[in-house]
Amino acid sequence: MMACTASARNKPATGRQARLRPWLAVLLMLLAAGTPAAPPVDAVQDIIAGRVAHIRAGEDVAAGNATIATSIVLPALYEKQDYRPLWNRSIAIVQLLEAVAASDKDGLDPADYNPDALKALLVRRVDHPDDPGLAADLDLLLTDSLIRLVYHLRFGKVDPEALDPDWNMNRFVANPGDVLQTAEAIRTGSVDRLILSLRPAAPAYGRLRNALATYRKYRLRGGWAPVPAGPTLGRGMSDPRVVPLRARLVMTGDMPAADPDSPRFDAALEAGVKHFQQRHGLAADGRVGKHTLAALNVPVTERINQIRANLERARWVLHDLPDTFLLVDIAGFRVSYIRDGKTLLDTRAQVGKPYRETPVFRGTLTYMQVNPTWTVPPTILEKDILPAVRRDPGYLERRNMHVIDYDGNVIDSAAIDWSRYRGPGFPYLIRQGPGPKNALGRIKFMFPNKHMVYLHDTPNKRLFGRAQRAFSSGCIRIQEPYDLAGLLVAGDPGWNREKIIRAVDSLQTRTIHLKQPVTIILLYRTVSVDTDGSVLFKRDIYERDPAIVAGLAAGSRLRQRAIIRGQAARPPDPAAPAQPVTDNNDSAYRAG
Numbered sequence: 001m002m003a004c005t006a007s008a009r010n011k012p013a014t015g016r017q018a019r020l021r022p023w024l025a026v027l028l029m030l031l032a033a034g035t036p037a038a039p040p041v042d043a044v045q046d047i048i049a050g051r052v053a054h055i056r057a058g059e060d061v062a063a064g065n066a067t068i069a070t071s072i073v074l075p076a077l078y079e080k081q082d083y084r085p086l087w088n089r090s091i092a093i094v095q096l097l098e099a100v101a102a103s104d105k106d107g108l109d110p111a112d113y114n115p116d117a118l119k120a121l122l123v124r125r126v127d128h129p130d131d132p133g134l135a136a137d138l139d140l141l142l143t144d145s146l147i148r149l150v151y152h153l154r155f156g157k158v159d160p161e162a163l164d165p166d167w168n169m170n171r172f173v174a175n176p177g178d179v180l181q182t183a184e185a186i187r188t189g190s191v192d193r194l195i196l197s198l199r200p201a202a203p204a205y206g207r208l209r210n211a212l213a214t215y216r217k218y219r220l221r222g223g224w225a226p227v228p229a230g231p232t233l234g235r236g237m238s239d240p241r242v243v244p245l246r247a248r249l250v251m252t253g254d255m256p257a258a259d260p261d262s263p264r265f266d267a268a269l270e271a272g273v274k275h276f277q278q279r280h281g282l283a284a285d286g287r288v289g290k291h292t293l294a295a296l297n298v299p300v301t302e303r304i305n306q307i308r309a310n311l312e313r314a315r316w317v318l319h320d321l322p323d324t325f326l327l328v329d330i331a332g333f334r335v336s337y338i339r340d341g342k343t344l345l346d347t348r349a350q351v352g353k354p355y356r357e358t359p360v361f362r363g364t365l366t367y368m369q370v371n372p373t374w375t376v377p378p379t380i381l382e383k384d385i386l387p388a389v390r391r392d393p394g395y396l397e398r399r400n401m402h403v404i405d406y407d408g409n410v411i412d413s414a415a416i417d418w419s420r421y422r423g424p425g426f427p428y429l430i431r432q433g434p435g436p437k438n439a440l441g442r443i444k445f446m447f448p449n450k451h452m453v454y455l456h457d458t459p460n461k462r463l464f465g466r467a468q469r470a471f472s473s474g475c476i477r478i479q480e481p482y483d484l485a486g487l488l489v490a491g492d493p494g495w496n497r498e499k500i501i502r503a504v505d506s507l508q509t510r511t512i513h514l515k516q517p518v519t520i521i522l523l524y525r526t527v528s529v530d531t532d533g534s535v536l537f538k539r540d541i542y543e544r545d546p547a548i549v550a551g552l553a554a555g556s557r558l559r560q561r562a563i564i565r566g567q568a569a570r571p572p573d574p575a576a577p578a579q580p581v582t583d584n585n586d587s588a589y590r591a592g
Contacts, residue, residue, distance in 0.1 A: 039132035041084065047136035049083040063141040064124075066117035069556055070147040077143060077183050085139040086186045095191035096146055106199070106315075107212055107308030108152055112556045113145040143182075146191065148556060150182060153198040156315040158551030163544070166451070169317055169362045169521075200318035207529035208314060212307045214535070215300060223300035224248045233288040235270045238263050245269070245288065248296055249276055281332070281538045283467045295537070306537060309548040310527040317362075317523060325519040326365060326484075328455075328476055330358050331526045331538040333469040335455065335478050337487050344487055350458065350469040350477035357542050358474050358522060363447035365455075365520045367513045368485055370503045371434035372444045376401075377452060380473050382423055385430055390418050400433045434509055442504045443481045445488070447520050455520075457481040470541050476522075488514055 051061050051068075052075045061068045068074065077086070087093055100113040121138045128134055161167045185194035199205060218224070227245045242263045249255045255272025270286040277284040280295045288296070324339045330351050337345040352358035356379075376385055388395045396402070396413055403411040405428055416428075432438050441457020451474065458477040463469060471477075478484060482504075486497030492515045503510055526538045526545055 039130050039135050043132040044085050044135045045083045047132055048078055052078050063137040064117045064121045066114045066141055068140055068144045070144050073147050074143055081183060086183055087139050087142045089189045091189040092186045092191050099195045105209055107311040113149050114141055117141060150198055156312050158312055158548050160316050163547055166359055200314055202318040205314045205318055208307060208311050211529050211535045215304050218251060219300045224251050226297045227293060233265055235265050237265045279534055279536050281467055305549045306545060307527050308552055309545045310525050312548050313525055322519045325521060328522040330524045331541055345483055347478060347480040348464045350463055350471045352472050352474040353470050354541055356473045359451045360522050360524050362521050363449050365445055365447040365518045367446050367511055368443060369511050370443050371507055371509045372440045373434055374432040374439050376430045386421055400435055400437055401430055403428045404431055443485060
């Protein structure tokens with residue numbers, strides 16, 4: 001028996017066992033004591049009730065060496081339970097501790113859920129099992145930790161509204177009774193199932209979690225050594241830099257392991273470089289120039305943080321997706337049409353330049369217009385059109401553009417002193433007529449929004465051949481507009497793809513209202529994962545990742561947002577310092 005015991009003791013722990021061992025040691029001490037002397041339930045209730053009252057009053061309440069952060073859901077839970085302690089089943093505590101330890105698999109930080117404070121309270125409870133204050137502290141802190149984790153998985157840790165004031169993808173707890181599911185999970189020992197249900201169900205989220213695990217394995221192996229700088233490498237060359245290049249591509253699975261010490265840039269290496277380039281949004285020419293070299297030498301830690309940032313974005317938007325929707329992947333320069341979980345269209349797109357960013361928001365596509373006219377927006381008018389006309393008086397005529405007043409009357413452009421207008425204050429509109437030169441192409445897709453952006457065709461087809469396609473002034477240019485149009489009118493007996501093309505050929509402007517409006521989501525994501533597991537990294541063209549990474553690294557604080565529909569937000573404290581964008585609390589459930 002002793003030999004068996006020693007063998008078991010020396011057996012290497014699995015990752016999960018190693019992660020849980022400190023917690024299980026404490027819990028086993030509690031269980032080994034049988035049923036220790038416990039404080040009277042009513043004494044614990046009284047203490048919990050008093051502390052909940054202080055939380056409701058906006059005061060800080062400590063539990064052990066931590067502070068209770070959840071000021072809305074936690075009081076609601078205890079009030080519904082008449083302030084009775086919730087954590088009466090050891091299995092529920094084990095499940096929570098395991099979920100806390102495993103939260104890093106979602107790109108979250110286990111330290112946000114008070115593991116050290118919980119451990120300290122559990123140890124003290126072993127020594128003082130009949131102390132009602134300790135029992136109340138432990139119960140409150142366990143609940144606080146669970147609610148924080150529930151919130152982060154369901155709505156994200158970082159506040160998207162603090163990063164983007166135009167954010168409109170907010171979500172609430174629609175039914176206040178839903179928060180009681182947390183108490184039921186604790187009571188029945190099903191905390192693990194509760195946690196599992198809170199992650200986005202979209203397969204894309206699971207694939208991102210797998211990618212995070214994979215790149216953390218690369219980090220455990222030491223990551224990859226940089227490929228030294230030098231001239232462009234290509235097939236047929238022999239160069240000592242080929243050896244680290246080959247090792248780099250083998251590590252991330254871009255090519256099979258072969259001839260590790262060969263300095264020869266052969267066909268297999270060229271194929272590996274092309275695969276890497278395709279995964280990183282680069283022109284897949286099989287040559288290692290400055291852009292490919294820069295992507296190769298991004299450290300593994302930065303790639304891990306990039307994946308974590310996109311897991312956070314997924315928690316903001318991938319819950320409760322409709323059966324049919326249109327997804328604009330801004331950083332990936334693509335538009336996809338999804339119906340019943342199947343991607344029916346995936347096509348290239350051009351998006352806004354870095355100084356004219358395509359916004360992130362959710363809308364409803366309601367109609368299309370064939371042979372559209374284009375009324376030049378104010379920003380483009382002031383920054384692009386007016387300077388062009390001052391330089392070239394024939395600019396408007398060559399582009400089928402006309403000056404009109406606000407009543408629609410055509411104004412003779414030759415009679416205008418264009419030198420007078422160098423900014424705001426131009427008294428007319430400029431409108432481009434329909435046709436192949438129109439900036440919107442031959443068809444546009446409308447989802448009314450305050451940003452005045454939409455999807456449209458474009459005469460600049462050649463730009464779809466570029467790997468990086470941030471060329472527009474904010475709208476989304478789509479490569480296959482007729483394919484999308486055909487999908488949008490599916491089920492409408494009056495229209496199909498061929499009829500739409502005939503309408504385009506007529507050169508007559510016409511509006512087609514959709515029988516079934518479609519949700520459209522404009523999403524910025526710099527990592528996605530193909531169904532085959534290939535991890536696709538994209539340039540952070542608008543430099544939005546660092547703020548999310550910083551938010552994930554910062555400590556948890558309180559946001560002011562309401563989480564339950566109809567619930568008032570916490571009034572801000574005018575004496576308090578400005579809170580960071582990572583301000584976290586259950587009162588921020590709305591941010592999504």
